Amino acid sequence: xRSHPLQQLILAKLRELARxxxxxxxxxxxxxLLALALGVAFRSGAPEPLPVAVEDGPxxxxxxxxxxASRDLRPETVAPEDAAQRLxxxxxxxxxxxxxxxxxxxxxxxxxxxxxxxxxDDALQRARGRADPVPAVDETLTAPGSRYIDFLIPGLVGMNxxxxxxxxxxxxxxxxxxxxxxxxxxxxxMRRWHYLLAQIGGRLVFLVLEVGALVGFARLAFGVxxxxxxxxxxxxxxxxxxxxxxxxxxxxxxxxxxxxxxGLMNLxxxxxxxxxxxxxxxxxxxxxxxxxxxxxxxxxxxDGLRAVxxxxxxxxxxxxxxxxxxxxxxxxxALALARFRWS
Amino acid sequence: xxxxxxxxxxxxGVVKRYDDVVAVDELDLEVGAGECFxxxxxxxxxxxxxxxxxxxxxxxxxxxxEVLGCTWRRDGRALRERLGIQLQETQLAEKLSVVETIRLFxxxxxxxxxxxxxxxxxxxxEKRDAWVRKLSGxxxxxxxxxxxxxxxxxxxxxxxxxTGLDPQSRRRVWEVIQAARAxxxxxxxxxxxxxxxxxxxxxxxxxxxxxxxxxxxxADLVASLGAEHVVEFAAAAPIDLAPLxxxxxxxxxxxSDGSVRLTVAAVHRAVPALLAELDRARIDLxxxxxxxxxxxxxxxxxxxxxxxxx
Numbered sequence: 179x180r181s182h183p184l185q186q187l188i189l190a191k192l193r194e195l196a197r198x199x200x201x202x203x204x205x206x207x208x209x210x211l212l213a214l215a216l217g218v219a220f221r222s223g224a225p226e227p228l229p230v231a232v233e234d235g236p237x238x239x240x241x242x243x244x245x246x247a248s249r250d251l252r253p254e255t256v257a258p259e260d261a262a263q264r265l266x267x268x269x270x271x272x273x274x275x276x277x278x279x280x281x282x283x284x285x286x287x288x289x290x291x292x293x294x295x296x297x298x299d300d301a302l303q304r305a306r307g308r309a310d311p312v313p314a315v316d317e318t319l320t321a322p323g324s325r326y327i328d329f330l331i332p333g334l335v336g337m338n339x340x341x342x343x344x345x346x347x348x349x350x351x352x353x354x355x356x357x358x359x360x361x362x363x364x365x366x367x368m369r370r371w372h373y374l375l376a377q378i379g380g381r382l383v384f385l386v387l388e389v390g391a392l393v394g395f396a397r398l399a400f401g402v403x404x405x406x407x408x409x410x411x412x413x414x415x416x417x418x419x420x421x422x423x424x425x426x427x428x429x430x431x432x433x434x435x436x437x438x439x440x441g442l443m444n445l446x447x448x449x450x451x452x453x454x455x456x457x458x459x460x461x462x463x464x465x466x467x468x469x470x471x472x473x474x475x476x477x478x479x480x481d482g483l484r485a486v487x488x489x490x491x492x493x494x495x496x497x498x499x500x501x502x503x504x505x506x507x508x509x510x511x512a513l514a515l516a517r518f519r520w521s
Numbered sequence: 522x523x524x525x526x527x528x529x530x531x532x533x534g535v536v537k538r539y540d541d542v543v544a545v546d547e548l549d550l551e552v553g554a555g556e557c558f559x560x561x562x563x564x565x566x567x568x569x570x571x572x573x574x575x576x577x578x579x580x581x582x583x584x585x586x587e588v589l590g591c592t593w594r595r596d597g598r599a600l601r602e603r604l605g606i607q608l609q610e611t612q613l614a615e616k617l618s619v620v621e622t623i624r625l626f627x628x629x630x631x632x633x634x635x636x637x638x639x640x641x642x643x644x645x646x647e648k649r650d651a652w653v654r655k656l657s658g659x660x661x662x663x664x665x666x667x668x669x670x671x672x673x674x675x676x677x678x679x680x681x682x683x684t685g686l687d688p689q690s691r692r693r694v695w696e697v698i699q700a701a702r703a704x705x706x707x708x709x710x711x712x713x714x715x716x717x718x719x720x721x722x723x724x725x726x727x728x729x730x731x732x733x734x735x736x737x738x739x740a741d742l743v744a745s746l747g748a749e750h751v752v753e754f755a756a757a758a759p760i761d762l763a764p765l766x767x768x769x770x771x772x773x774x775x776x777s778d779g780s781v782r783l784t785v786a787a788v789h790r791a792v793p794a795l796l797a798e799l800d801r802a803r804i805d806l807x808x809x810x811x812x813x814x815x816x817x818x819x820x821x822x823x824x825x826x827x828x829x830x831x
Contacts, residue, residue, distance in 0.1 A: 181624070183628040187628075189625075190625050193616065194614055194616045198616065354614075358612065359612065361608060361611070365601070365606040366626060366629040366630070367601035367602050367630060521578070
């Protein structure tokens with residue numbers, strides 16, 4: 179007749195979340211849209227030719243003709259006064275100034291400009307009759323697993339686990355506390371650990387759905403591989419979900435207002451958004467910052483996800499990452515439970 | 522009380538301080554089983570702190586509390602099974618339906634009523650599947666009562682059950698409380714509406730600044746004024762109260778907020794005497810009203826202040 183309180187508490191949490199269209203957007207639609215947008219923006223395929231400019235002047239037409247012979251370049255003739263501006267605004271990668279000798283004007287810190295320098299020089303020298311001492315053959319391949327979208331998807335999965343874990347638990351609890359619902363609940367014989375366990379249970383249900391949606395979408399739309407086992411992926415996601423549930427619980431353990439908890443959430447999540455390698459590799463950060471970067475739970479989770487999804491790593495290969503996440507999980511849960519305020 | 526049954530609620534010398542403010546000051550209460558008992562007092566009198574201590578949600582700084590013969594420290598969890606509690610200003614989850622909310626609360630208790638039964642008790646059958654968000658203030662309050670009634674409690678604690686409700690919704694809440702009462706439960710409620718206390722309660726404790734200043738049956742408390750009527754007037758100029766006390770049939774004179782209240786045995790004698798006195802003192806009358814004495818008048822005569830800030 180009476181259903182178990184744990185079941186009722188989980189149902190209540192799931193119902194409330196499922197009836198919140200904004201929450202569903204952020205959990206399911208937003209990551210997919212982000213993956214779609216970035217996947218399209220950084221798609222591989224036929225490489226775009228590099229735009230380069232030739233300053234108008236004697237001999238300019240011959241240079242343009244020579245550059246047009248290259249598949250890698252898209253030359254245009256521009257007036258000398260416009261050339262600098264087009265280079266500065268990134269419309270072209272390099273400017274060629276014709277004359278007795280050629281001048282290449284470019285910014286060496288821009289990778290596309292350095293590529294243009296090589297391609298332009300190659301095309302012009304060949305047009306003047308340079309012979310290659312050794313003939314070479316190009317063999318090109320674009321393999322799933324090494325493109326930007328492949329790098330990106332595990333990052334987005336990690337980012338989503340962090341965001342929904344922290345918001346899904348923290349917001350829900352602080353909302354209940356600010357409405358005195360927590361106090362009302364402890365005025366019943368409800369066991370307090372049932373309530374906290376229900377938060378985690380409800381979270382796990384959504385976790386399966388949201389990871390499934392994003393990984394499934396990435397596979398269908400972009401062919402992003404899952405080289406490791408589903409079990410290893412599930413274990414990592416489950417652990418990551420727990421870790422961020424723990425952090426969410428900790429952040430929400432005392433806050434009484436939504437504004438208060440929002441500030442704390444952002445304080446905790448912002449460094450990880452920047453540092454944990456969601457969109458680019460953490461190796462871009464200097465050596466001195468690496469101990470901090472690598473100790474963050476999101477870095478560990480994303481590194482583990484990349485290893486499992488892209489390199490086919492097993493559980494033992496990502497044990498280090500799982501250890502870092504587990505340590506955060508245990509510490510944050512312990513602190514949260516010690517500090518938790520029901521009224 | 523019949524002496525055989527233990528009191529439903531017993532507290533002795535209970536003190537609660539917040540920083541240097543004493544919210545509850547040496548409070549003694551005894552509520553008999555089957556009784557409807559009211560704590561009546563203005564906002565900030567310590568009513569909520571008192572009931573929340575009785576409900577085991579706040580620990581007192583001193584004193585003893587026994588509920589159904591149990592203490593919170595020793596038998597807290599078992600005690601929770603036997604109580605129904607409504608807190609002030611609880612907002613239930615907006616996006617759960619009425620019946621989902623009741624089922625959730627039902628799941629916390631080992632025994633109790635079915636959700637359908639409770640819906641009937643509070644008259645929310647038609648709103649069964651409506652989201653809490655769509656309910657009116659009165660309906661929310663009845664849902665909150667439903668959550669308190671779902672365990673079929675031996676004691677029902679209600680903190681300001683009708684604050685902010687329109688008169689019609691208030692009547693419906695009263696009906697629910699009276700029905701719960703009629704089934705033999707004990708009710709302990711707080712209110713700052715004297716009509717509510719008079720209408721529902723067998724006994725009332727008038728609370729002010731953390732202390733019980735009067736306790737008894739509402740009718741007896743009113744009778745303790747020694748007179749049945751109150752004449753209240755405002756004068757155009759300050760008036761000397763001493764001659765008024767000497768008027769025929771006047772038991773008590775209290776001045777508060779610019780108006781003067783005379784507690785009188787017979788209006789038809791006191792009013793002409795009062796008018797004559799004002800005439801003699803050459804003071805113009807701005808306003809004059811008379812009414813049957815109420816608990817409000819008891820409060821005013823004890824404290825010189827009104828229950829509600831007007």
